[in-house]
Amino acid sequence: MVNQCGKLYVVATPIGNLGDISFRAVETLKQVDLIAAEDTRHVGMLLQHYGISNKRVSLHQHNEDKASQVLLEKLQAGLSIALVSDAGTPLLSDPGMPLVKLVKEAGLDVVPIPGACALIAALSAAGLPVSQFTFEGFTPRTSSARKSFFSERALSPVTWVVYESSHRILACLQDMAAVLPLDREIVIARELTKLHETIVKTTLAKALALVESDENMRKGEFVVIVDGAVIDKSEQELSPEHLRILAVLLKECSIKTAVALAVEITGVRKKLLYQAALAMQGEA
Known part of the structure; x- marks a missing residue:
């Protein structure tokens, strides 16, 4: 019996520059029956730019459990659906995991349509080791939780990456400086692919001073990349x-x-x- 179920397409969209979308992504968004978006109004600007008028439904962190079940039923009925976030590749610190999990468990196809991703874009231009790295998502919201978070990663020998918002970037660096060595190399990447894109590689101390002194360095969306710790392999005692x-x-x-x-x-x-x-x- 031929499987008449639809497919779920996980579609990466631009993180700023509208030109950073693939031909395949545009064609997919044009051809699907439904587009599940984190913010239907936000993605509407992208769709309008490319002349796409397909029906949209909301799928965000506050409704995704209920909405995911509804979308699964539509897929089982034969509709094809594209999942998009506000920017970049879905599921990387964005909603969508419950839907993808449900669809996979139901035995239906999930098709990735790759494209822009702030994490990978920042790493590619960082100038820090990237053969191994860990992505930690957004940092905790409170100072004490952030310090514990940074302390747990202080001895990691591999590069690690976090996302941060404009209203917490300064506090984030202050808490990081309270835990990590001030000469640790970090990269601050803000507003990637946008008009005011800035990528700064420096020490933690200088990065903190820069963000404290320059108001513009506290605006936008941030990727912060931290160099791994240098471990003395001959160390004879455990800390x-x-x-x-x-x-x-x-x-x-x-x-x-x-x-x-x-x-x-x-x-x-x-x-x-x-x-x-x-x-x-x-x-x-």
Whole structure:
């Protein structure tokens, strides 16, 4: 029996410059029966620019659980649907996961239509190591939570990336400076692909001073990229932070898995971590 169900297309849209959309994305948006958008009015400007008049429905963080079920039923009825966010690639700190999960669980097709992504755009122009990196989404909203967040990542040997908003970028850097070494290299990328695009690579101390002194550096949408910590492989002692990370992992994983993850996170030698894990388990 031929599957008459529709397909869900996850469509990347521009993050600023309307020219940053693929031919395939435009054709997909023209051909689908329905466009599920984070903000139907916002995406309307893009659709109008490309002469697309397809019906739109809202799918945002406040309605996505209920709306996703409705959209799944439409797919099962044979309609094709495009999922878009306000900007960039859907699901990267944007709504859409419940819908994609439901559709996959129902055995229907989910088709990615790749394109712009602030995370990848910033990394490509950052000048920091990108062979390995972690994406952490938006930072926590409160100062104490942000400091804990940064502390947990202070010893990570790989590049890590966060998104930040204009009204929290200064507080974000202040909290980062309270936890990380001030000479740690970071990149601040703001308003990517837009008129006032700015990409600055410098130390944490200088980045904080720049944002404090320049009002324009507190405007727009931000990607902040932090260089990984330099780990002394010959280090013979585990720091309190190393032990804390290991203890947290041991609560959820076997010794083997916990040690492997701790090595990746901290860069400390496996033998030291394994010995510490055995000692912790013996004390439990």
